[in-house]
Amino acid sequence: LFDFEHFALYLQSTCKPIGLVSGRATFVGSDFYKNNEQTLNIFYFLLVTCSVDRLLILWKLTTQCRAYSFEGHAEAVTSVDFSPDGQVLASASHDHTVRLWIPCIYGESSVLKGHTASVRSVSFSHDGCSVVSASNDKLIKVWSVSYQRLLFTLFQHTGWVRCAKFSPDGRLIVSCSEDKSVTIWDTRNKTCVNRFSDYEGFATFVDFNPSGTCIASAGSNNTVKLWDIRTNKLLQHFKVHRAGVNCISFHPSGNYLITASTDGTLKILDLLGERLIYTLHGHKGPVLCVAFSKSGEKFASGGMDTQVLLWKTNFDTLDYEEVFKHNFRRTHIDDPPHLLDIYPRSPHLHDENLNSVEVDPSFDVPDKQTPDPVVINIRPASC
Secondary structure, eight states: OOOOEEEEEEOOSSSEEEEEEEOSSBBBBEEEEEEOEEEEOOOSSEEEEEESSSSSSEEEOOOHHHHHHHHOOSSOEEEEEOOOTOOOOEEEEETTTEEEEOOOOTTTTTEEEEOOEEEEEEEOOTTTTTTEETTTTTEEEEEEEETEEEEEEEEEOOOOEEEEEEETTTHHHEEEESSSSSEEEEEETTEEEEEOOOTSSOEEEEEEOOOEEEEEEETTOOOOEEETTTTTEEEEEEEESSOOEEEEEEEETTTTEEEEETTTEEEEETTTTTTTEEOOOOOOEEEEEEEEEETEHHHHHHHETOOOOOEOOGGGGOHHHHOOOOOOTTTOSSSSTGGGSSSSOOEEEETTTSSEEOHHHHHHHHHHOOOOEEEEEOOOOOO
């Protein structure tokens, strides 16, 4: 159906990549960004990874691949995100801080202090004015990017908070915690407006779909769940992995979801067809992070094997009108863009026995011996 092409691009990090991102432009989730003159004078697509080696690495994805490492955090870096305009990077760390970086040759960053334990997640709002951080101190904090100060704190979780994300319109924040809850917050009133509980395990990652009408959660109990935030109902429930799910990423169309698991595989889920369509092999160990590019043409994955794999899809060549014709359960009971007008209504469990196309790049890629890129160390003047 999609004819995946695996790129012979093995970006070797010095340690285990535990977060990855891509900026604006043609690359994706985790964030890819098409850089301009203000960022290292590179006019190419960039991928940013973070790792337990305490570094951020900015990868220049060209034939002559180069990498730029940024130092600043005192402990492992757990999360990284590009601002929507690609001019600022935000990172979170076990050193209890959030940093804002201008990705330039000076390597300068601003430190946001306020958490009292490891910060597990950081993410920009879609207007780029704020970042939200989630921490083991059980708190969620929202920071001003321009003023580099704390705006407000959200507290109601009773366990470590694993992840927090803004909705596309910035009015809501969704968070997940080891207290086995997924919580939705109103950013104007600074209050909890809804909560979903999962007593089989806890959510490790959570995010809004591109239209903001539903949330998807990745579970420690090997599951992926989609919730309708308007009707507060479970829409879909997938159990297609054999171990915990660490990360998820929506295709920009909202019709597909990619998952990364400790079982060493990536899975592509067709949300319109309620089915698993691809199982992707390539990592030698747990897959910790995955992200689509903004266009949906590519996605990147990072794992405990210290490799970052770059993949290409042909999602955007599909005729979605033809896809819709074959989804007869799609109705117009609610005013669009209600989620029930997009996704099927049955939340029944889809288990790991579902058939899927197996893709193993070890058999498909002629050249997997891409040499390690030149790494340029960028340190702030104070180092």
